[in-house]
Every structure is written in structure tokens, then in C-alpha cells.
Amino acid sequence: MQRERHKSSGSTLLAATFTIAIGALLIGAFYQTLMPRFRSVHQSASWHDALQGAEAGANHTVHALNQFALSTANADNYDWAANGWTFTDSNYVANGERTLATASMPALGGNNNVALTRVAVDVYTRATSARNPPWFRIRSTARADLPGRFTSADRRDLPLRRMKLGAKSGGVADPHVTRTVEVIAKPQYRFSNAITTRLDLRLGNSSGWIVDSFDSTDAFKSEVGSSAGGYYPASLAKRQSNGNIGSMMTAPNGTPYTALIHASGATVAGEVWTNGGDNPNTTSHENVSNNTNVDPNRIHDTFYREFQGVTEPVWTSTTAAPSGNTAFTTGTQFSPRRYIVNGPLGGFTVTAPASGTTGFIEIIVKGNLDTNLSSSKDIVIPPNVYATIYVNGNVDFSNGMINASTQSSRVASRLTLYGLSTAANATYVASGNAVQILSFYGPNYGVALNGTVTTVGSVVSKTFTIDGGGNGGFHYDESLGRGGDIESWKTASYFDDSRTDL
């Protein structure tokens, strides 16, 4: 009896096994067919994640460059070592490659364990202007885990994703995908615009008052000048339209769309940038008032700039100021003649060095720079001289000829003026028929020009105001945007390197 019951149970077991087998076959077929497809989707996601990681490495490096720029305006003085960067090959240090220590790399992570594997910087090229500022090349490589060692469902994925499916780490399978991006960062110089202000910017109130540009290093964009470069051209054909102006002034709370630059009817041949203020739902540009002589296509509201503070340089060796402050002399590029004037300074003349040589001079003025203090209201910088002046007090050029007389270079790159004052009401003024050919950096200074003042060069200040209509103007020398002090870094090119050896 018992044995026969076993026979019945066997039939049931067989049927159940048969049913389970069919079910297992179906599930197996499902997995065999579809899992590689799902895997492809996951591989694609990892490939995207790796790009995000690589771009994060490049962003981190551009940010590091901008931090360096806050400490010094000379890119060759950046303190790389203190920030985790070491030369890849110590035989090549002038322009050679530096790599970032793993411990200094930003932590990424995520579901696919995105991580930077290498971030390197080297000098791609150097500009030909003074100090040969570099353009840096950043190469950033990141990786992301893959779901397994199994290949993609479609062979056409392989040339695109370039996965390392058989990779091992410490003897353990480590399938992953890597992406490399190459970014070239170019320097942004302090004087990259005609006029840049932290706050209020008001132009001259006549259509004859113009902001435009030329290029003192280009014979087609300037007229024949001194040995230092060409002059602002009389020929309209040579004048350029890159007299850009920008203001970081922000709109008051509750009034997001309002005038942040007052064009006052003046002509601006260049871009006009504000930090907000333009209503995207209207065609008029609320951010720039009285803008009838500004090209509406060149009005923007996405301006952003951080202003570096400038501190008085510390020199170990200086020369006593000449008697009467009338005959300053020069040194060489690597050993400039350095003066400290313990008090105010009036108009002055720099004695030209020997013909065929170039002289360099740096002056710290402990008081005001006020040309009213001297019989001549002029400042004379000969064509073969580079002069840099640091002023602790206010600046008053009255109606003088500042680097603009016939004995002067009349080229803005030859006279650079830094305003060091931190006083709330630091001022820079000029009036009458003054002509000033220079670049001025004073983000704490209120610049006020009264009358028919003509400025050639570039100004960075707290405010910029023109009082009195006049027919003066502002002529930006484009060569200033290609050299000098570096203020920040900007991406010049981006390349997703899809061929490099993994």
C-alpha cells in the first residue's frame, strides 16, 4: 500500500519539475536576451559620469588658477607647490607639466564611484607681450565604475565608450571607463575693458562723447606714433568698436529691472555690460538708460567680475626721490629704478634712457598725486620707458597732459597707475582739456572727469562719472587686453580627448 502511494507522488513531482524547468528556461531566455541591453544602458551612464568627473577636474584647476591670481598678478610667481602641484619631470620646469597630488584632488563619488585619476597643467604657449604671460593647458582624466566585465550588447558601443572591461586593481577585477578633457585657459588682464566699475558708471551727456577703441600695436588700427606704438587714429576707418564698458552695480531690492549704467546719450562703440537689470520679457534694455547711441545688440546683463585689492609693494632697495621730483631716471626690466616719495607728488618728468634701450621705473607716492602742486601740470613718460606708479592718496590731474605731451610715449601701456587708498572717498579727478594716456586700476576710487577730458587707455574704478558734456571721449587701447597684470583665467578652448591611450 505504502509503495503504491510513492508512485502517485512521483508523477506529481515530475509534473512540478517539468513546469519549473519551463519557467526557468523562460527566465533564462529573458535574462540572456535582455541583460546585455540593460548593461549597455548602465555602461552609457558610467561613460557620462566619467565626463562629469573629468570636467570637474578641469573646473577645479581653473578655480585654482583664479585663486593664484588673487595673490599675484604674475603667473610665473604662482605658489603651485603649496597647493599640491609637483612637476611631472623635474628636467622641464620652465613650461613643464605639473600634476595634482591625489590627496589634493576634489572628492567626487556617486553611484558609479566617479573619481579623478589625473589632473595635469603645463604651459601651452606664451604671449609675446611683457613678461610673456602663459596660456595654461589643463588635462583632466576621471573614471567611473562599470557594472561588470561583460562586453556591450552592441559592438558599435566600443569605439565610443572605450571601456576598460578587463582592468584589475590589486588583483581584483576593476572594470571602468575613463574620459579625458583638455582645456586651455587664457589670462584675463586687468585692463580688458575700456571702463570697468564696481558701482555707478555715467558717460558724457552728448552724442559727441564717445567710447571706442584702437590698437597701438597694429598699424592698421592706429596712426603713426612714437617708438612705443601707434596713436589713436584720426582716420575713422582705423578706429575700432571694442570700447567695452561694464559695471558690477546691482539693482536695488524690489527693483530688479533698472538702469545700472547711464549712457547719457553718449556713443559707445563696444559691448555694454551690467550685472543684471535687464528685463528678458521686454525688447528695451532697462539696464542702460538713455542708450539711443548704443547698439541694442551689444547690451548685456551678464557681467561679472571680482576685483583684486592692490597693496603697496614691499621693496628691499629703493632710490631717493630726485630733488624737486623733476628728473626721475630708469633701470632695467629685471632691475627697475624704484622710488618712494614720502609725501604728495606733482607733475614730473622721467628722463629718457639711452637711445636704443628701454627703461623701467616704479614709484610709490605716499600722499596724493596732484599735478596742481607743480608748475607744470604734465607727466612726461618718454617713448622708451615703462612707468608704474602706486598712489596712496587721491589723484588730481587737473587739466594736465598725462603721458600725452609731444615728449611722451602717448601709449597707454607705458604708464600704469595703481590707486592704493582704502579711504571711503578716494578720488581721481581731471578737468578742462586734460588728456590722459594711461591705464588706471583703483577699484576703491571714484573717477570724476569734468569738461572735455580725453582718456586713452583703460580705467578700473569704483565709480566713473563725466560731468559736463564736452566732446571728450574714451579710447580703449586694445593692446592692454593682451598683456600686463593677470586678474583671472578664462577657458579659451575645450576638447574631449576621445583618442588618447587609456
Added chain:
Amino acid sequence: MISQQDPARQGFTLVEMLVSAGLGSILMTGLVFASIAIQRSVRGTDHYLTSTNNGNRLIDHVAQDLRRAVRVGIISSGTYNPVKNDALFAVSDTVILAINVPDVYASNIPNNSSQSTYKKSRYSRATLNTNPDFNTQATGSILNGCVPYAEAITKVVGKDVLRFAPASVGTGEIQVRYSRGPRSAVDSTICFFRGEYPTDSSTPFAPIREIANQAVKGDVSTNLIVTVPNLPITDSGYGKTFQLESNFVPRYRRNEFSTSTSQHVLLRLRNDRRD
């Protein structure tokens, strides 16, 4: 008379047979239908995933090139026209998407060997360190070991931009073209292809490569659609914003009104345009 049958040898009654056969038939029929349904589901899912992957690959290729592009346009009837604003087109047999990217590699002839010129920048660090062409200055000069400025930088539309290659080599750009057509003379399957060309040349550096095939369902098939939004010229995204769309029709749909499934990518060119 009572039969003396062994209970263990008793058969099924007719009723038992009919019931068991009926139940068995129902079970088997259910299994067959379940099997068919599962097979349809697998096929549908397989088609969906395959098409998704095709679209992913297609969009990923184009997006990778667009991110590094310096010019974007279409070639139609042999004529190139830049695409900057307010445009909508599908890559077709007659409309080719042309993307100019920097010509950074030492060679564009495919060579998969390790450290080949195909895989290395023409200005690799090792080249700049040791090649005499980049070390022409006096010993110790800071200008040694980098690309000479005049070779590295050029002016396009009034802006200083990277040249990527010396003027003697070419424009510093190569053109990637995305086209559509039959896989081969003997296989009429419609596919999408990617080819790298010297600018202004109709001869690619290497044979163009198939990157996706066009899954066809009914009268609708996988597409690559490029949309450029209409932005004011003052917008920072003007000429640099592109939307890519790849769509396909799933094998099974909830209803006839859901025509297709599409994937979208919205991206911005990382480089300034040169056109």
C-alpha cells in the same frame, strides 16, 4: 459477486480521466499563452532597449562632437551652411550634419597601436620638451618648450583664438559629418554614419563608420533631429545651444495616440564659435 481486485491496481474512472484531462488542457493552454505573452514581452523589451541604446549611441556621438565644436552647420546638395539660431532639421539622406572640431592630433589616420600619432596631440608635452622646433630660443629662455604664440594663436572675427595646428598644416579644424544611408550596396538597412574629413574635402581620413541603425516600425523609424532654439543675439546661449532628439516607435504601445518614444539632450557648445 464481489471482485477481488487489488486496490493498487485500480484504474481511473472515466470521470476522473475527463476531469484530469480537462484540467491538464487548461493548464497547458495557460502555459502556452503565458509562454507566448512572455515571448512577446521579451521581444518588445528587447526592441525597446535596442532602440534606446541605438538612440543613446547616436546622441552621445553627436553630443560629444558638439561640446568640442567650433563650427556647426549642415551640408545640403553639397553646400555647407552654418546653423546658429532658430533651426530644426533631421539628419537624412540629403541633409548632413557637419561639426568642425579642433584638429589637435598629430595624425587623423586611424592607428590603434599604443602611443601612435593618431592618439597623441601634435603638441604633446613630450614633443614640446624635446622637439627642436619648439626649443629654438637661447638656452634657459622661458619661450622654449611651448608652442610659439604666432603658431598657437590666430584671430577669428576679431578675437584671439587657438589655432590648434600650424598654418602650414591646415585650418586647425577637422569636420565631422553625420549622415544617413543604406548600410552597404547589398544591405539596405538604413544606418547613421560618422566620418572625419579635412575641411572642404569630400574624402574622409578613413572610411566612415556606422554608429547606429535605423530601427523601423511601420512607417516610422529612428530619427536624429537637431533643434536650435530662437534666441536673441545678446543671449549668451545664442549659436551655442542645441537640442538633440532621437526617437523610435516601440513595438507595443498603450494606445495609438502615443506615437513614439524619444530621447532628448540639451547642450551648449563649450567653445566660442568661429563662424
